[in-house]
Amino acid sequence: MSVPLYEAKAELFRLLGHPVRIRVLELLQDGPMPVRELLAAIEVEPTGLSQHLAVLRRSGMVTAHREGSTVFYALAGGDVADLLKAARKLLTQKLTGQNELLSELLGTETRVR
CATH class of the missing domain: 1.10.10.10 (Winged helix-like DNA-binding domain superfamily/Winged helix DNA-binding domain)
Incomplete structure (x- = not known):
């Protein structure tokens, strides 16, 4: 099966x-x-x-x-290296989004004060 x-x-x-x-x-x-x-x-x-x-x-x-x-x-084989590169790309995108959110939050916090 x-x-x-x-x-x-x-x-x-x-x-x-x-x-x-x-x-x-x-x-x-x-x-x-x-x-x-x-x-x-x-x-x-x-x-x-x-x-x-x-x-x-x-x-x-x-x-x-x-x-x-x-x-x-x-x-x-090269496919393993490609998988690791794809993981790096996904993590980079995720962290970039988090940095943008953090910047937005910090900007909001600064304006509130």
Whole structure:
């Protein structure tokens, strides 16, 4: 039995619902990184990072390859980077609207005094 599209989308967003996973994806936008560099850039225990990387790998968001004893992770494709850019754009629009409202409120407060 197949899952309805809306449920599959909800599962995708649940997968992305952890700050460590988002940070890993952001870092990997610049290209493949070894686990040690990801650990240095993200304040998380090695076991925690390993678990998040496993979730991202199982979901197909990232790929992993080994060079000697070093494991490198990379984004699985450009669509992941596009999703992160879309999220940034949505947040920018939201915050711009909040700043406009704040300016309006501050302007009103100044006139009331």
